[in-house]
Amino acid sequence: DPIIPILYENQALIAEKRGDVDLAVSKIKAALEVSTELDFVNHTSSEFLFLGEKYENHYADLEQAEHYYKRGYDCSMRYAEHGISLTGDRKAVVDAYLRLITSKDTTKEPASPEKPKDHFAFAQGKAWKDIKDIFQHQLIQFHGAHRRNSKQLADKLSMPASTLYSLQDRLKQRGYLLHGPQEILQTENLDLGEYLEAHESMTWEEINKVFEREMMHYLYEKYGYNKHRMASILELSYPSIISKTRELTQVDDHFLTN
Numbered sequence: 001d002p003i004i005p006i007l008y009e010n011q012a013l014i015a016e017k018r019g020d021v022d023l024a025v026s027k028i029k030a031a032l033e034v035s036t037e038l039d040f041v042n043h044t045s046s047e048f049l050f051l052g053e054k055y056e057n058h059y060a061d062l063e064q065a066e067h068y069y070k071r072g073y074d075c076s077m078r079y080a081e082h083g084i085s086l087t088g089d090r091k092a093v094v095d096a097y098l099r100l101i102t103s104k105d106t107t108k109e110p111a112s113p114e115k116p117k118d119h120f121a122f123a124q125g126k127a128w129k130d131i132k133d134i135f136q137h138q139l140i141q142f143h144g145a146h147r148r149n150s151k152q153l154a155d156k157l158s159m160p161a162s163t164l165y166s167l168q169d170r171l172k173q174r175g176y177l178l179h180g181p182q183e184i185l186q187t188e189n190l191d192l193g194e195y196l197e198a199h200e201s202m203t204w205e206e207i208n209k210v211f212e213r214e215m216m217h218y219l220y221e222k223y224g225y226n227k228h229r230m231a232s233i234l235e236l237s238y239p240s241i242i243s244k245t246r247e248l249t250q251v252d253d254h255f256l257t258n
Contacts, residue, residue: 005031005043012050021058025051041079048072049093052100062100069097082198083119083214085221119195120218128234135192135211136167137176139204142196144178158203216244 008031015023032047034040048068056065072093080086086094123131140153147153150168154161168178199207223229231241 001034002038002040005035005038005040005047008034009043009047021054025054041084045072045076045079045093046089048075049089049096052093052096056096056100062104066097066100066104069093069100073097083195083218085218087221119191120215121191123215123219124222125233128236131215131234133171133174133176135215136208137171137178138192139196139207140164140168140171140178142193158205212244213247220245 008027012024012027012031015021015027028047028050031043032051035043035047048071052065052068052072055061055068076086076090076094079090084090122134126134143156144150144153147156150164151161154164157164172178199210202210219230219234220227223233227241227245228238230236230245231238234241236244
């Protein structure tokens with residue numbers, strides 16, 4: 001149950017306020033056990049950061065601190081590879097890990113994390129209709145490169161062939177060319193290849209749902225968490241933006257102090 005990590009985190013905050021660091025640490029470890037099982041993006045990095053800081057600053061146990069910072073680093077970088085920006089505690093735990101290993105061995109320069117590819121950069125400044133057209137065009141082209149005809153493509157994406165034909169006609173009417181099976185259109189600032197490969201097994205409905213959620217998260221950060229600005233740039237109504245960002249604002253990134 002995703003509410004369990006939140007309950008443990010709140011108990012940890014109470015214990016920390018009372019000066020019982022041991023209890024706070026044990027509660028966060030309990031929260032982390034559930035968060036990692038759920039791959040809970042809003043909590044895992046925060047919990048690793050909390051434990052790393054406590055072992056470093058309270059217990060002076062640098063080995064355990066490095067252990068938790070490293071797990072938080074790996075977790076945050078994995079999220080970053082899937083388009084979730086390194087912000088807040090996700091960035092903080094990456095910085096903490098790099099700082100600690102640098103201070104442990106000043107004779108070596110720690111390898112800086114490779115900057116994750118910005119798969120969604122193409123969307124900045126575009127209307128939502130155009131963003132969806134570009135993504136769906138690339139998705140059709142990506143899967144079409146390995147299929148002989150549209151019926152095979154529709155079967156792969158678990159969608160009715162008639163729906164696929166309608167989508168292809170709509171894209172053609174809007175100026176998107178549908179090339180041969182070995183050609184993938186490259187658009188300026190477009191880097192969707194790895195993203196599509198990572199979601200290759202999903203159906204049409206599944207990948208579009210994931211894309212909309214992750215794109216809204218991306219643009220919400222890029223546009224400074226300003227929903228009025230998002231509505232204006234995306235050419236969507238404000239109530240529509242409220243609906244599309246609701247899950248991003250229901251629970252804060254973490255319940256832990258930075």
